[in-house]
Amino acid sequence: MKFQHKPNAGWAKKGIRSIQKLPVVLMGCVTIATMQSGWLFSQPVSAVVLPFQTSQTTPHSARDYFERGKEQFERGNYQEALSDFSQAIRIQPDVVIGYIYRGRTYAYLENWQEALNDLNQAAQLDPDNAGIYSFRGLVRQQLEDKDGAIDDLNLALTLDPALAIAHAQRGIIHQQLENYRQALADFDRALTLDSNLTYLYLNRGRVYQQLGNYQEAIRDLTQFIDSTPNDASAYFFRGAAYMALGNHREAIADANRALELNPNIDRAYLIRSYASLELGNYQEALENATDAIELNPNEAWAYFLRAKAWMELQNYEAALADISRALEIRPELSEGYLERGRIYLHLGNEAKARENLQQAATLARQNENEKLYREVQAVLQGLQE
DSSP, X not given: OOOOOOOOTHHHHTGGGTSOOOOGGGXXXXXXXXXXXXXXXXXXXXXXXXXXXXXXXXXXXXXXXXXXXXXXXXXXXXXXXXXXXXXXXXHOTTOHHHHHHHHHHHHHTTOHHHHHHHHHHHHHHOTTOHHHXXXXXXXXXXXXXXXXXXXXXXXXXXXXXXXXXXXXXHHHHHHHTTXXXXXXXXXXXXXXXXXXXXXXXXXXXXXXXXXXXXHHHHHHHHHHHHHOTTOHHHHHHHHHHHHHTTOHHHHHHHHHHHHHHOTTOHHHHHXXXXXXXXXXXXHHHHHHHHXXXXXXXXXXXXXXXXXXXXXXXXXXXXXXXXXXXXXXXXXXXXXXXXXXXXXXXXXXOHHHHHHHHHHHHHHHHHTTOHHHHHHHHHHHHHHHO
């Protein structure tokens, strides 16, 4: 029997939400990874602030504490750094850079509220500093205040339109909010201003995928892979883009590489399963779907694909069990009812087949999926002939 129906590619488009936790940048979230790149220190935070003064009467001046805090920070001794920055601020509370460095330390410790408090103080002392608002936008994002984050990033870019990292961060928030056109504009501008922000090729590639521009997605993901060859997520997403274009062998190659780097990406097995079905390698499709199920027993598409493989291998009872499990997990999966209807036809149960096909048609119409609706109607019409 020919593989008659391609599952909706939505699982690949939104695969980022179901992958095991990969590097922070995977979700397009510039947090610790960005701060480690040193961008904060490149912001104009010190040129307009009062320097810490050296005391002639105490053994530990504000500058002494501040410099020692910086050293502790660079060594990864964040609690000690916090203590020193706090001492510097206590002695000289009017110096912006003390709050910025302490806020940065809190950010590394993921104490976002304290980081926000310090950046609020820094902004009061230096209200025209774009770098402060850019950093505060990042912190607000971590606190799930995306509106506040965008407000801060807008202000940063009003003060300094060439601040690439602010464009990047605002684009990431738009990406998370599914404002893909705005995200694309920000990523384009950020990369024009600073071509070293190579992680944005991964983000922009994901945005292109969401917009259905798979060739552009592959181009950007390839560029990211060239600079970061050991990031499993990039190979996964490029594999999904190849799959969407029908380049099944390339999709399998990328899924293979993703799994070499991280064997826990369950949806990479789904790429291999789907592509193997398309290439007529049904046993491989079955095995890969099973691997995905072992990693994530609640992934409906894994059962769906394994059911398809069982159908091709003419094991209709096993196919029925898997497609029923898929529908238990995702009862809104219209494709699942179509496939279960076909399975019941193979098992000679026309009443059950018709019931499932009618449910598939109802859901397809509700979801405005005219292609699937027509496919279901064709099967139903065949029953009447």
